[in-house]
Amino acid sequence: MILLELFWTFFKIGAFTFGGGYAMLPLIQAEVVAHQWMSDAELVNFVAVSESTPGPFAVNIATYVGSEVGGVLGSVCATLGVVLPSFLIILLVATCFEKFRRNRIVKGCMSGLKPAVIGMIGAALLSVAGTVFVSQGFSTALFSDPLTYVSLGIFLLAAVLAFKKKHPIFIICLAAILGVATGYLFA
């Protein structure tokens, strides 16, 4: 039952992601790519789409994958799944907040989760780098392919702009324009 599977997969993603935003990427990657709902490259494309549209990444990707896999009903199930865990947990926490915040167990778990998320985003970074630079498999042909250097150039430029706190949408638009220009140049 695809609708149930969408709901349950995104329920797990919603329940186990701490820190929001890109913290979700490793988990989404593991679940969505493992189900073959999206390829690694499609997932990275969608990160860009999500950055350029309003709303949280988790909701955007749930809606998108749901729609791709199960139509409108699929997108409703996936989105409901990703939202429900935090909705229920916050309702619970809102009624006993002070106790929750001072709780030693919560604090202890968080002290392990924060660095874990960083390590996992690092893993996601490596995997995305793989889809950008070695999508055709690793071989010496990589070094003679002009597109490898184009990707490297765009990456370096985007990195400089990102660390200069330029807006992500601006960076994505620029990368798209450079991609189209160089694509026709070398095709």
Place this chain on the structure above:
Amino acid sequence: MPLRLRRALSVFWSFFKIGAFTFGGGYAMIPLIQKETVEKKHWITDDDILEIIAIAESTPGPIAINSATFVGFRVAGVPGAMCATLGVVLPSFAMILAISYVLREFENIAAVQYAFNGIRAGVLALILKALWSMYKQCPKSPVSYVIMATALVLTAFLKMNVLLVIVLCALFGLITSLLAERRQKQ
């Protein structure tokens, strides 16, 4: 219309606007929430906003959903929480649903594929930047460096189940912090 229902509807509309105008999600949403719910509507105070960030950071799920649910509950109880969450989700849901059809039509065009080749390299840089910001915010200690490295190796190279990595790291953090606490007492 009873007051509580009217407030719940008002919460829905406020969070619908917040959802429609936050790009990038997460912390980008906090200033908008602050403006709408503290300065304009006086539903909550600045202290509550700090509280919301603290809660959002220590509970699972996207910050946008966490904070919408929390504020909605504060303002109008469970119906308020539902309205706020629905409101914040609806704009992106509708927009992405539309985009998913458009994207499917266009993804085979050469120009679009070239554009995404460039975009993927750009996204790599955005993730690097996000990683750096999160690293700066994370408390630095030998234990946290060990967890970072272990989580990286387990996910990237040993391909361990991500859920398992999360649970193991939480347990490890719990045990080390309880041990440190006990040592302090002695």
